[in-house]
Amino acid sequence: MKTHRIAGSDLVKAAQLLRSGELVAFPTETVYGLGANAMDSAAVDKIFVAKGRPADNPLIVHLACSEEVTRVARDIPTLAQELMQRFWPGPLTLVLPKQKDVPNQVTACLDTVAVRVPDHSVALELIRLAGVPIAAPSANRSGRPSATTWQAVAEDLEDRIAGIVCGPPASLGLESTVVDMTSIPPRVLRPGGLSIEEMHSFVPSIQPYSALPEHGSESLVHSPGLKHRHYQPRAAVMVVDLASLTPSDFVLISKFRHAHYIGLTPPTNSHAFQTVLVCKNAEEYASKIFDFFRQADLLQADMVCCECVPEVGIGVALMDRLRRASHF
Ligand code: AMP
Ligand code: MG
Numbered sequence: 001m002k003t004h005r006i007a008g009s010d011l012v013k014a015a016q017l018l019r020s021g022e023l024v025a026f027p028t029e030t031v032y033g034l035g036a037n038a039m040d041s042a043a044v045d046k047i048f049v050a051k052g053r054p055a056d057n058p059l060i061v062h063l064a065c066s067e068e069v070t071r072v073a074r075d076i077p078t079l080a081q082e083l084m085q086r087f088w089p090g091p092l093t094l095v096l097p098k099q100k101d102v103p104n105q106v107t108a109c110l111d112t113v114a115v116r117v118p119d120h121s122v123a124l125e126l127i128r129l130a131g132v133p134i135a136a137p138s139a140n141r142s143g144r145p146s147a148t149t150w151q152a153v154a155e156d157l158e159d160r161i162a163g164i165v166c167g168p169p170a171s172l173g174l175e176s177t178v179v180d181m182t183s184i185p186p187r188v189l190r191p192g193g194l195s196i197e198e199m200h201s202f203v204p205s206i207q208p209y210s211a212l213p214e215h216g217s218e219s220l221v222h223s224p225g226l227k228h229r230h231y232q233p234r235a236a237v238m239v240v241d242l243a244s245l246t247p248s249d250f251v252l253i254s255k256f257r258h259a260h261y262i263g264l265t266p267p268t269n270s271h272a273f274q275t276v277l278v279c280k281n282a283e284e285y286a287s288k289i290f291d292f293f294r295q296a297d298l299l300q301a302d303m304v305c306c307e308c309v310p311e312v313g314i315g316v317a318l319m320d321r322l323r324r325a326s327h328f
Helices: 011-019 041-051 066-071 078-087 121-130 150-157 196-200 218-222 247-254 282-298 315-325
Strands: 004-007 024-026 033-037 060-062 092-097 112-116 163-166 177-180 187-190 236-240 259-263 275-278 303-307
Touching: 004 011, 011 024, 011 033, 011 121, 011 163, 024 121, 024 150, 033 041, 033 121, 066 078, 078 092, 078 196, 150 163, 150 282, 177 196, 236 315, 259 282, 275 282, 282 303, 282 315
Parallel strands: 004 163, 024 163, 060 112, 092 177, 236 303, 259 275, 259 303
Antiparallel strands: 024 033, 092 112, 177 187
16 A cells, blocks of 8 residues: 655545545644544554554544544543543543444443544644544554654555655654543543643642553553553663763663663763763653654664653653663
């Protein structure tokens, strides 16, 4: 299948492809999404084939506005309605009881569905033109770093999908925050672009995300996507605290022939690295991390050294992604 490049100004063609059951990647503010008509089970099946995604990892359904939420979800709690009003469009995904006609492929047979309204004019216009809810995981091969540019989408999915809407790089660069609204109190299943601090100033009862769960634990059942390998470049990822690196750590790093560094502080041993990217804050770090992983792979890196950041604001989601990408 030839993959069409589609300009952000020419969304009619992209919407037609979606309506006819094809897959189209499109920009959002978090990462690029790989879209299919969420109400068409055959179209949704194609997402799992194109990405090589395990069938037990459910998808997020994207809507053009919050009024459409009842097309896929029911019995919406008052608190969920308030969160939608406050944070949609935006990087917040709500897990809600699902409507019967949402295909099982979308929800991995759960009786809940994850939904959000993206804060991106191209994504919103595309969903509106398609006229159907759009199921869309990140537009990368499963396990790889998420795609934050259309070029990254092409790298992973060329000839496997019908179209790519070519927009600018994703501004946030990390996925949405997933909150389970079916539990009392609601709780964060995945940290993401909307911080717990922002949500807490509005709904203090939301339970923060608690670290990587063990296999077989209750949280895995609630958010099955958490158990899969994720975000990994081919190079080994090492998460370091520069302040506590010992001389033997430096010896370890110097053993890699093509090591790359990303962080907020310039490393003292910068000669040990082929490239060094010092970001001005955690937001910039978050927006660049997945592209940095991919560039490192293109340069045949054998190691990417990532400075750890304080776990506040976007730092919680960034550290979650770094830990999951880490081989150490
Ligand atoms: P991705 O689309 O790859 O960013 O992943 C979607 C995330 O949302 C995964 O972590 C899923 O486990 C989570 N998710 C999607 N649907 C549900 C659901 N119905 N219940 C709980 N978590 C969900
Ligand atoms: Mg993903």
